[in-house]
Each structure stands twice: as structure tokens, then as C-alpha cells.
Amino acid sequence: xxxxxxxxxxxxxxxALSALFLIFFLIIHxxxxxxxxxxxxxxxxxxxxxxxxxxxxxxxxxxLVFGVIFHFVLGFVxxxxxxxxxxxxxxxxxxxxxxxxxxxRNMIYSGxxxxxxxxxxxxxxxxxxxxxxxxxxxxxxxxxxxGELQHKFVPVWRVIAYIVAFIFLSLHLMHGFTSSLQSMGVxxxxxxxxxxxxxxxxxxxxxxxxxxxxxHHFNH
Amino acid sequence: MNLTLKIxxxxxxxxxxxxxxxxxxxxxxxxxxxxxxxVLNEQLVNTGEEPVAFDHDCREGICGMCxxxxxxxxxxxxxxxxxxxxxxxxxxxxxxxxxxxxxxAAFPVIKDLIVDRMAFERIxxxxxxxxxxxxxxxxxxxxxxxxxxxxxxxxxxxxxxxCGACVASCKNSSAMLFVxxxxxxxxxxxxxxxxxxxRVKNMVAQMDLEGFGNCTNTGACEVECPKGISLENIARMxxxxxxxxxxx
Numbered sequence: 001x002x003x004x005x006x007x008x009x010x011x012x013x014x015x016a017l018s019a020l021f022l023i024f025f026l027i028i029h030x031x032x033x034x035x036x037x038x039x040x041x042x043x044x045x046x047x048x049x050x051x052x053x054x055x056x057x058x059x060x061x062x063x064l065v066f067g068v069i070f071h072f073v074l075g076f077v078x079x080x081x082x083x084x085x086x087x088x089x090x091x092x093x094x095x096x097x098x099x100x101x102x103x104x105r106n107m108i109y110s111g112x113x114x115x116x117x118x119x120x121x122x123x124x125x126x127x128x129x130x131x132x133x134x135x136x137x138x139x140x141x142x143x144x145x146x147g148e149l150q151h152k153f154v155p156v157w158r159v160i161a162y163i164v165a166f167i168f169l170s171l172h173l174m175h176g177f178t179s180s181l182q183s184m185g186v187x188x189x190x191x192x193x194x195x196x197x198x199x200x201x202x203x204x205x206x207x208x209x210x211x212x213x214x215x216h217h218f219n220h
Numbered sequence: 221m222n223l224t225l226k227i228x229x230x231x232x233x234x235x236x237x238x239x240x241x242x243x244x245x246x247x248x249x250x251x252x253x254x255x256x257x258x259v260l261n262e263q264l265v266n267t268g269e270e271p272v273a274f275d276h277d278c279r280e281g282i283c284g285m286c287x288x289x290x291x292x293x294x295x296x297x298x299x300x301x302x303x304x305x306x307x308x309x310x311x312x313x314x315x316x317x318x319x320x321x322x323x324x325a326a327f328p329v330i331k332d333l334i335v336d337r338m339a340f341e342r343i344x345x346x347x348x349x350x351x352x353x354x355x356x357x358x359x360x361x362x363x364x365x366x367x368x369x370x371x372x373x374x375x376x377x378x379x380x381x382x383c384g385a386c387v388a389s390c391k392n393s394s395a396m397l398f399v400x401x402x403x404x405x406x407x408x409x410x411x412x413x414x415x416x417x418x419r420v421k422n423m424v425a426q427m428d429l430e431g432f433g434n435c436t437n438t439g440a441c442e443v444e445c446p447k448g449i450s451l452e453n454i455a456r457m458x459x460x461x462x463x464x465x466x467x468x
Contacts, residue, residue: 007424008396008434009461078434082392085433087325092226092239093318095292096391099443105391107436179437185459188452 011078016183018071019176023201025064030208033149037215040146047145051129072115079108103175110172117165124152153216162213166206173202221247221313225260227272228320230329237329239318249309253296254279254286256308273332279304281446284381287388288333289320294385294444302383302446322384324393326430339430340382340398346426347419348402350411364410374408377401379447386441386449392433397441399427400453407460417464424461 005014032050036043050056096105103110128148132138153159177198178191186194222245230237244260251259254276261271277285286303290296296306311317319333327335378401386397403420406412412419435454442451 007461008394008428008432009424009458010465012434013458013462078436082394082433082436085325085393085431086391087323087393089237089323091289091292091320091323092228093292093320094289096440098293098297099389099440100391100438104436104438175437182437182451182455183435183458185455185462187455188450 011074012183015071015074015078016180018067018074019180020184021067022071023173023177023180025067026205030205033212034208036146036149036212043149044143044145048140048142051133051145052140068118072111075108075111101175103171104179107172107175110168113165113168114172117161117168120158120161120165124158150216150220153213154220156217159213159217163210166210166213169209170202170206173205174199177201221249221308221311221315223247223256223311223314224316226316226318227333228329229272229332230321231331233328233330247308249307251308252279252304253288253290253306253308254304273330273334275334276304281305282381284383287322287335287384289322289388291318294322294388295383295446299443300446300448302381305446322388324384324387324432326393326395326432327384327387335384337382337384339432340384340395342430343395343399343423343426344382344402347415347422348406350406351415352411366409370408374405377404377408377449377453380405380445380449381447383446385444385446387432389440389444390433390435391438391440392436394435394441395427395430395432396435396454396457397445397449397451399423400455400457401449403457403460404453407456416460417467420457420460420464424457 032046035046178195181194225242226239228237229240242260247256257274264271275285275287277283281302288303295301295303298306298310321329321333322335326339327337330336380401387393387395407416439451
């Protein structure tokens with residue numbers, strides 16, 4: 001088994017597994033957030049559950065944070081290794097667009113944009129939550145979540161920042177979804193389905209988050 | 221047609237190297253790209269200059285020797301061909317053509333446009349074979365039934381000529397299409413399955429040792445491959461590698 005973790009293919013598989021985990025997490029995240037479009041009570045209820053359930057807080061949340069950090073760190077490790085493999089002299093003329101998509105060639109840049117967004121997102125939502133619950137230990141009000149969400153999307157700059165980040169997320173997923181399956185060795189007979197499913201996922205999930213940000217900006 | 225060529229010149233592996241401009245005139249559109257290079261070299265020899273060193277051998281697209289990164293693409297702008305099969309009709313009179321060697325840390329430049337591709341040879345030696353001596357004791361074909369589908373896929377993988385266009389096209393200088401093809405051509409056939417686990421582990425280990433990059437599935441290799449080797453071979457190699465390591 002050690003051969004897997006120390007090899008190029010092992011790193012690909014680890015990257016793919018963490019990606020698939022994060023892809024699954026995005027569905028859960030959107031499913032919870034989308035309820036804020038039609039029911040403040042349901043959104044509050046779900047957020048209260050997510051924010052106070054010990055299993056979510058002390059088991060799933062650390063796994064998620066680890067998954068995010070792991071995906072980014074390994075992404076950077078792979079980028080450094082790949083740049084080393086290319087060598088010191090690069091092509092004077094390189095027509096990358098002739099044989100591959102922009103998304104596939106620029107995963108590091110779309111990834112960096114998403115990383116910058118996650119820093120903002122943590123400062124916006126995660127840090128105040130941790131402060132509320134574990135540092136200042138303020139009394140829990142199960143109805144506070146919807147108001148906090150609406151309040152965050154009042155400033156235009158934040159809405160624009162979120163929309164730009166979700167466009168990068170979409171571009172990242174357009175390559176990342178099928179790429180992670182290819183790394184896991186998914187057979188070609190099923191590829192067309194996964195390609196279409198991946199494209200739909202890459203558009204629908206970020207679009208859902210964009211709609212939520214816009215909705216609360218215009219309806220607060 | 222008259223052309224301007226921008227060619228990478230490098231005296232030896234230690235030289236820094238640089239792009240040098242050349243003019244060639246009266247090039248026929250029916251010439252192959254390598255014949256155009258021959259015309260340039262004749263011109264250089266006649267003027268007492270050092271001819272441009274480039275790899276070539278069979279000139280019919282089966283040996284894998286000719287390389288060249290032409291106008292930003294391995295084997296130039298056409299599809300499913302090697303450089304010897306690239307014709308000058310793909311270019312226009314007055315064009316400027318940029319010609320560079322394969323770029324990868326594992327393919328160091330020896331001279332001008334020639335790179336050392338022995339890394340591929342060492343990967344092959346690490347497991348790209350079966351240990352049974354098949355010469356002189358050929359069995360009846362019907363004694364070992366193989367499905368048409370598996371035979372076709374193995375044959376497709378085996379058409380890899382080891383030219384290195386996959387590495388040259390990959391933004392990560394990954395050799396996984398080459399290794400995937402070599403692993404697949406055996407993994408698909410019963411003769412290769414006996415040593416399948418050791419083969420994939422040893423060939424991948426050698427590939428990593430040579431300093432090739434990690435595949436990020438851009439698919440550039442598949443598009444530029446002169447033999448149309450499919451990315452499916454990389455997926456198969458990944459499966460073979462996982463199963464070999466899980467089984468121990």
C-alpha cells in the first residue's frame with residue numbers, strides 16, 4: 001500500500017478522492033442554503049442543526065476542514081512537482097488551446113481564486129460562528145441564522161466577490177469533476193454520462209450559490 | 221513557397237541554446253516537413269554552417285524517431301501524424317515556423333532538436349515485456365481464445381511508437397499516456413496478465429524515478445498522439461496500479 005501513497009498515480013488518486021469528497025459536500029451545502037430562498041424557518045432549523053449537532057460539529061466539520069486543506073496542499077505539491085518535471089526551459093511558442101481546454105490547463109489559478117474565496121468565506125461565516133459558540137460562548141438563538149445570512153449579502157462588493165468566486169468554481173469543476181473520475185480509473189463506456197453529468201453539476205451548483213447571493217442582496 | 225524558420229540551436233547538452241532565424245526559398249508544398257529541413261541543411265552545408273541536428277529514421281510514421289515541436293504543437297498542426305508525415309501544404313507562403321525540441325526535464329537536449337528519450341527505454345525495461353520466450357514455439361491461435369474486443373484494444377495500445385509527443389504536449393511533462401499504453405497492451409491479454417501486478421508497479425516506479433510529471437487529465441497527449449492512443453489507457457493503468465497495490 002505504501003507504493004500507492006509515494007507514487008505519481010497515488011497522488012492523483014488522493015487528489016481525486018479529496019475532490020470527490022468536496023464535490024459531495026457542495027451538494028449538501030447548496031441543499032441547506034437553497035432553503036433560504038423560500039423558508040426562513042426551515043433554513044434556521046437546518047442551520048441550527050448543523051451548527052449544534054455534535055456529530056456535525058466534532059466529526060464531519062474537522063473532516064471537511066482537513067479535506068479542504070488536504071486538497072489545496074496536495075494541489076500545490078503537484079504543481080511544484082510538475083513544474084520541476086517540465087524543466088527550466090519552456091517552449092517559445094506553445095499552442096495549448098489546440099489540444100486542451102483553458103480550464104484543464106489553469107486548475108492552479110482557478111484553485112487559487114477559490115482558496116482566496118474560502119478565506120473570505122471563513123472570515124464571513126465560520127470565524128463568527130466559532131467565536132459565537134466556542135470563544136465568547138454566546139447564548140444560542142435558533143432563529144439568528146437567516147438574519148445573519150441576509151445581512152452578509154447587503155454590501156455589493158461581497159455579492160460581486162462571491163459571484164466571481166463561483167464562476168471560478170464552475171470553471172474548476174468543469175475539468176475537475178471528470179478529471180477526478182478519470183484518475184479513479186472510470187471506464188470509458190460510462191464516460192459520456194459522467195461528462196454530461198459533470199458539466200451539468202459544474203453549472204448548476206455554482207449557479208445555485210449565485211442565485212442565493214443575489215436573492216438575499218435584493219430581498220433584505 | 222518561401223518561409224522563415226525560427227529554430228532552436230544548441231551545440232551540446234551543456235550549451236545554453238537559443239532561437240536562430242533562417243530563410244528557405246522555393247519549398248514545394250508536396251515536400252514533407254523533414255524534406256524541408258533537409259533543404260535547409262543542404263543550404264547550411266553549402267554556406268559552411270553547421271546543419272541543424274534532428275532525429276529521423278523510417279520517414280513513414282512507424283519508427284517514432286522524428287520529433288519536433290512545430291508552431292507550438294508536437295509534430296506540428298496536423299492530427300494523427302508524425303513529423304515525417306507532415307506536409308508543407310499545411311503551411312502558407314511567407315509563414316514563420318517555430319521549431320523546437322521536446323521540452324521535459326526527463327528528455328534533456330543532446331544537440332539542437334535532438335533529445336535523449338532513453339527514459340522511455342528504461343521504463344520499458346522495467347516491465348514492458350512478458351518473461352516467456354515466444355520465439356520458435358508459437359502456439360495455435362485457437363488454443364488461447366481472446367475476445368475480439370480485448371484483442372482490438374490491446375492492438376490499439378500496442379500501436380504506440382514511443383515518440384514522446386505525449387510528454388512534449390503535456391503541460392506537466394507526464395509520460396502516463398506512453399506508460400498507460402505499454403501497461404494496457406499486456407494487461408488486456410492473458411499472456412500479460414501473469415506478470416500484470418509487478419509490471420504496472422515497476423513501470424510506474426521507473427516513470428517516477430525518471431522525473432516525469434503527474435497527469436492532470438488535460439487530454440493534450442491524446443490529441444497530439446500520432447497513433448491516437450486513448451486516455452482510456454491511463455484510466456486502465458490507474459486501475460491496474462490500484463488493484464496491484466491493494467492485492468500487495
